[in-house]
Amino acid sequence: MSAARRELEEELGVVPEDLRHLHTFFLNPGRASWPTHLFISTGALNPGIADTSDPTEQVQLARMPLANLDDLIRRGDIVDPPLIVARAIAAATGDLPPLGPARTG
Incomplete structure (x- = not known):
């Protein structure tokens, strides 16, 4: 959960008021062995500080x-x-x- 919170702030510059695990699935179980974890926040998204230093990770909310x-x-x-x-x-x-x-x- 802490990694999901950290990624939301780093990538989007938001800190979710509430965040919980929604589901885990395997995107392509025949070819990839890593799971995809989905999280949901239905509360407020408070301002955080996005890390915009990596040009390959430019994301907009x-x-x-x-x-x-x-x-x-x-x-x-x-x-x-x-x-x-x-x-x-x-x-x-x-x-x-x-x-x-x-x-x-």
Whole structure:
């Protein structure tokens, strides 16, 4: 848990008020032996200090309504497996509402 907290501050410059383990899975069990750990924070994200010294690790925090995230996943604009799995598991555990219906217009 401390590593997840540290990474959130180092990469995004935020310190979660609450953070807990959501799920662990193997991204490609036939080829890779390391697990992927997913965490969730549903509380406030307090300002921290991001380490921006590594040019290969430039990440930006994006805040958006959950419906927008669902639309991006549905359209195939988000193709990151851990993010898609995290969204599905968070819905299955009741931490987030189920994926909403497609919006039109």
